[in-house]
Amino acid sequence: MSLRIKKANIGVLFFILIGIVPFAAAFIYALLYSFGVTGVANDGFTLKFWETVIASGSFFKSLGFSVLIALVAVVISVGGALWITLKFKEQLESRFFSFIIYLPLAIPGIVTGFFTFQLFSKGGFLARISHKLGFITEASQFPDLVNDGLAFGIILSFIALIMPFFILLFLNVYKNERVEELSILAQSLGASANQIAKKIFLPILIKKTWVLIVLYFIFLLGAYEVPLILGQESPQMLSVLIIQEIKQYDLDKISEGYVVAVLYTIIVSVTAIALFLPKRKTAYAN
Amino acid sequence: MRINWKPFVLSLAVLLILFPFVYLVFLSLASEWRFPDVWPSYLGLRNWQTVFDSETGLLQSFLSSLVISLSVAVFSTASGFLISKSVFYHPKRKTLTLLAYFPYILSPVVFAACLSFFFLKMGLFGNMTGVVVAQFIIAFPYALLFFSSFWNEKVKNYEDLVATLGGNKWQAYTKVLLPLAKGLILICFFQTFLISWFEYGLTSIIGIGKVQTLTIKVFLFIKEANYYYGALSCCLLIFPPVVLLYFNKRYVFKKLV
Numbered sequence: 001m002s003l004r005i006k007k008a009n010i011g012v013l014f015f016i017l018i019g020i021v022p023f024a025a026a027f028i029y030a031l032l033y034s035f036g037v038t039g040v041a042n043d044g045f046t047l048k049f050w051e052t053v054i055a056s057g058s059f060f061k062s063l064g065f066s067v068l069i070a071l072v073a074v075v076i077s078v079g080g081a082l083w084i085t086l087k088f089k090e091q092l093e094s095r096f097f098s099f100i101i102y103l104p105l106a107i108p109g110i111v112t113g114f115f116t117f118q119l120f121s122k123g124g125f126l127a128r129i130s131h132k133l134g135f136i137t138e139a140s141q142f143p144d145l146v147n148d149g150l151a152f153g154i155i156l157s158f159i160a161l162i163m164p165f166f167i168l169l170f171l172n173v174y175k176n177e178r179v180e181e182l183s184i185l186a187q188s189l190g191a192s193a194n195q196i197a198k199k200i201f202l203p204i205l206i207k208k209t210w211v212l213i214v215l216y217f218i219f220l221l222g223a224y225e226v227p228l229i230l231g232q233e234s235p236q237m238l239s240v241l242i243i244q245e246i247k248q249y250d251l252d253k254i255s256e257g258y259v260v261a262v263l264y265t266i267i268v269s270v271t272a273i274a275l276f277l278p279k280r281k282t283a284y285a286n
Numbered sequence: 287m288r289i290n291w292k293p294f295v296l297s298l299a300v301l302l303i304l305f306p307f308v309y310l311v312f313l314s315l316a317s318e319w320r321f322p323d324v325w326p327s328y329l330g331l332r333n334w335q336t337v338f339d340s341e342t343g344l345l346q347s348f349l350s351s352l353v354i355s356l357s358v359a360v361f362s363t364a365s366g367f368l369i370s371k372s373v374f375y376h377p378k379r380k381t382l383t384l385l386a387y388f389p390y391i392l393s394p395v396v397f398a399a400c401l402s403f404f405f406l407k408m409g410l411f412g413n414m415t416g417v418v419v420a421q422f423i424i425a426f427p428y429a430l431l432f433f434s435s436f437w438n439e440k441v442k443n444y445e446d447l448v449a450t451l452g453g454n455k456w457q458a459y460t461k462v463l464l465p466l467a468k469g470l471i472l473i474c475f476f477q478t479f480l481i482s483w484f485e486y487g488l489t490s491i492i493g494i495g496k497v498q499t500l501t502i503k504v505f506l507f508i509k510e511a512n513y514y515y516g517a518l519s520c521c522l523l524i525f526p527p528v529v530l531l532y533f534n535k536r537y538v539f540k541k542l543v
Contacts, residue, residue, distance in 0.1 A: 011372020015382065018365065019430065022423050023389040026400035038403075084299075091296055099531070103303055106527035108484035110501050111520045114508055115306050118313065118517075123321040125309070131322035139321050164303075215391065222393025224487040225501075229508065239393045239487065246399050261396050272387045 027265055033258040041251040049255040058234075058241065059260050063267075065235040069151050069227075070220035073158035078213055080159070081166035085174060086201060092171060104164035112157045113229035120145035120153055146230050153230035154237070158220055165216075166209075173208045211275055218271055222264070238264050307524070313517035333518050342515060343498060348522050351483060351499040354414060358421045359479035363471060366429025366478075373430065374437040383434065390427040395487025397424065405492055412496040420492040421485055425478040432474045436467055480527060 029038065034049055036042040053059050084092075091097060107115075119125050127142040136142055146153035174180070182204075183196045191199070206213075227237035236244070242264065245257025313319075314333055319326035337344045373382045389397065398420055402411065410416030441463070448458040464471070486501040493502065500523045507516035 009372070011369050012376055012382070014365070015369050015373050015386075015430070018369075018423065018426050019386050019389060022401060022404075023392070023397070025404060026397055029403055030400040088292065088296065091292065097296075100300060100303055102531050103307070103528065106524050106531055107306060108486075108501065108523065110484075110486050110504050111306075111310070111523060114504060114516055114520060115310065117508075118309070118513065128322050128324045132324050218391050222391075222396065224393060224395040225505075229505075239395050242396050243399055243487070243491070258400070261400055264396060265392060265400075268392055269388055272391055273384065276384045276387050 027262070030258045030261045030265070033255055034262050036255060039251070039255055042255060049252070049259050052252075053256050053259040053263075059263060061235045062238050062241045062260075063263075065151070066221050066237045069154055069158070069237065070217050070223075073155050073162065073220055074213060074217045076155075077159050077163040077166055077216075081163050081170055082202065082205065084167050085170040085205070086197060089171060089174060092167070101164060101167060104160065105168075107161075108225075109157070109161060109223065110225040110229070112161050113226040116153050116157045116160075116226075117146050117229055120156075147232045149232060151227075151231070154227050157226045157230060158223070161226075162216055162220070166213075169209055169212065170205050173205050177204050177208060179204055214271070214275055218268060222268070307528075310517045310520050310524070313514060314521050317514050319514075333514050336515070337518065337522070344500075344503060344515075344519060344522065347498050347500050347503045347519070350414065350497065351501075351523075354418055354421065354497075354499060355479045355482040357418045358425050358482035359475050361418075361422050362425035362429040362478045363475045366426055366474065367433055367467065367471060370430045370433035371437055374434055375442070383431070386427045386430050389424060390431060393487070394424050394485065395491060398488040398491040402491055411492065412494045414493075414497050417489050417493045417497045417499070420488055421482045424485075424488065425481050428481060429474050429478055432477065433467075433470065436470055441466065476530060483523070483526065 032038045033042070036044060036046040036049060092101060117124065121127070122139045122142045122144075124142075124146075126145075127136065127139055130136045130142060131139075144152075179201060182200050186196050186200055221237075222239050223237065224239040224243070227240050231237060231240055235241075238260070242257050242261045245253050245260065248254060248257070312329075315329050315331065316326035317328045317333060319328075336342045337348075340346075373379060373386070376382060401420065401423075405411045405416050405420065410419055444462050444466070445458050448462055453461065484501065485499075486505065489497065489499055490502055490505070493499070495502070498506070500519055503519045504516055504523065507513070507519060
């Protein structure tokens with residue numbers, strides 16, 4: 001018995017070593033760097049980097065910008081995927097479509113970013129077509145669709161990256177949760193198509209997948225490649241801002257980068273706790 | 287009369303899905319394609335021939351990406367499977383699972399930036415081993431969480447049955463657990479392979495440009511404004527997952543719910 005417990009503990013020990021120690025080490029290192037305790041030019045505990053970051057407001061601007069972009073992309077992707085699932089579920093079951101809808105998953109973020117740039121930049125494919133059709137006479141007349149203030153390119157890339165995933169996810173839930181059967185039952189009880197969509201389809205699909213929806217929001221919040229290619233100078237998305245500051249030659253900036261990294265890690269960790277913390281059941285839980 | 291609009295939407299969707307693939311292959315075949323030309327002045331296999339030259343190093347990048355991704359997939363799937371058993375049978379499994387989510391949802395590039403000091407100290411900075419270790423650290427929680435659904439009461443009972451019938455641990459694994467988990471192990475292998483194959487940010491930080499995987503190459507070509515070679519690298523990057531999809535789509539997309 002004791003041998004068995006020991007063996008199980010070896011597994012947990014390895015888990016702590018690979019899964020937890022690197023994360024903890026990275027966080028503590030960033031925390032110490034942000035307070036000036038470690039780092040090349042730092043000489044002891046100071047709050048000045050934190051004060052600078054909070055006073056400059058670049059973090060909050062970047063956070064707000066990232067949240068907004070991620071939120072818009074997730075809402076459009078989830079909404080679009082729900083609509084497509086609702087309207088096209090039979091067609092998507094066919095042999096041809098069941099292969100075709102998997103194809104976008106073979107494209108990584110960096111390629112999506114590159115492709116969006118090729119398509120929407122001022123010298124890109126759409127600008128050439130517009131020129132040919134006589135809408136513009138010079139490249140500069142083409143609207144700013146990449147590296148733009150409204151983050152059009154980033155949002156479009158994010159949607160292209162995650163919407164196919166959500167369509168597949170919703171189709172899967174639709175089948176597994178027997179939404180079809182429930183809809184037929186509701187219909188035979190006199191429910192309209194609208195009522196079926198609002199009272200059966202949406203609640204079941206959202207309830208079953210909301211954790212993944214939130215997870216994807218977090219992934220987009222920390223996305224790096226797409227905003228690196230398609231973003232603008234300022235404000236930047238969080239990961240791009242952090243890496244840019246940490247890679248600076250100005251040594252003060254490195255510490256400020258770590259302040260932002262610490263703040264970002266705290267936000268992500270708190271969200272993880274809120275999402276996955278084992279909840280105590282209340283006496284009258286439904 | 288009501289017009290059936292569904293075929294139009296579906297055709298448009300197919301076009302939208304296929305367009306990036308066609309366009310990237312097209313761009314990789316082109317050169318000297320200047321604004322405002324809609325058609326490139328050269329279209330041929332010239333760029334693709336350079337894949338086999340040492341000049342661009344694309345073949346080498348392809349091979350290093352392959353070695354890195356295969357190593358990450360093998361290590362993370364094997365360790366994820368074996369360690370997840372201890373974690374999900376542990377009395378504190380919920381807390382342990384929560385802890386596994388932290389590295390899972392953190393941006394890999396930020397994680398790498400905060401870890402780079404330790405990699406530097408351990409001599410794992412700017413080499414392939416370092417990149418494999420760093421990617422393993424982010425692929426491992428994924429593999430671990432992936433196997434969470436496998437370890438249940440039924441599997442435990444099978445294992446107990448093997449013991450009751452006189453089988454040892456090795457037999458329990460080879461005769462029962464591994465055959466039962468075969469499908470999941472294969473999917474996890476391909477998933478972790480893709481996590482590594484598509485990884486850019488973390489590789490760029492830990493590899494500091496010395497370890498040139500395909501994603502690093504794509505970005506280098508974008509920076510040089512060499513879009514034809516960029517598209518060529520993109521094709522090499524997309525090709526293996528598409529082949530994988532063609533043979534079996536369930537490898538690329540696991541059953542999530």
